[in-house]
Amino acid sequence: MRWLGQMQRAFELMCRYANEREAFGGPLADKQTVQNWVADSAAEIQACRLLTMDAARRIDARVLGEVIDRAIQVHGARGLTDETPLAAMAAMARGARIYDGPDEVHRMVVARRILRSFRDGDGWAFG
Numbered sequence: 001m002r003w004l005g006q007m008q009r010a011f012e013l014m015c016r017y018a019n020e021r022e023a024f025g026g027p028l029a030d031k032q033t034v035q036n037w038v039a040d041s042a043a044e045i046q047a048c049r050l051l052t053m054d055a056a057r058r059i060d061a062r063v064l065g066e067v068i069d070r071a072i073q074v075h076g077a078r079g080l081t082d083e084t085p086l087a088a089m090a091a092m093a094r095g096a097r098i099y100d101g102p103d104e105v106h107r108m109v110v111a112r113r114i115l116r117s118f119r120d121g122d123g124w125a126f127g
Contacts, residue, residue: 004052007045014038064093 015038018029028034068090072079079086100106114124 001052001056004045004048007041007048011038011041011045014041064096065090068093 021028
């Protein structure tokens, strides 16, 4: 998700500068190669955005935890011992849900960005 944000920011910078910068008798935005880069980048960002949303949805569904839990169930008490990697996998899976911070922190950051955007008169674009 971080890299998606970087892509979108770089894309915005590219588009703004292409409209501002004059070269070879006109704005860069009028040059075919730059237009191709803009079109390709927009399509690629959208594809990455959709893939990221799908991955996040799957992770949010706690698929990893569910699969590990089922594997532990099949192994019975042995699944909770060091005889299999399942207990460690379960602990790592739970930790992975908070590596980038708790969900509440992410919500706070998103809300602040949205509200700042409105305060600055820009509004908010969903994708």
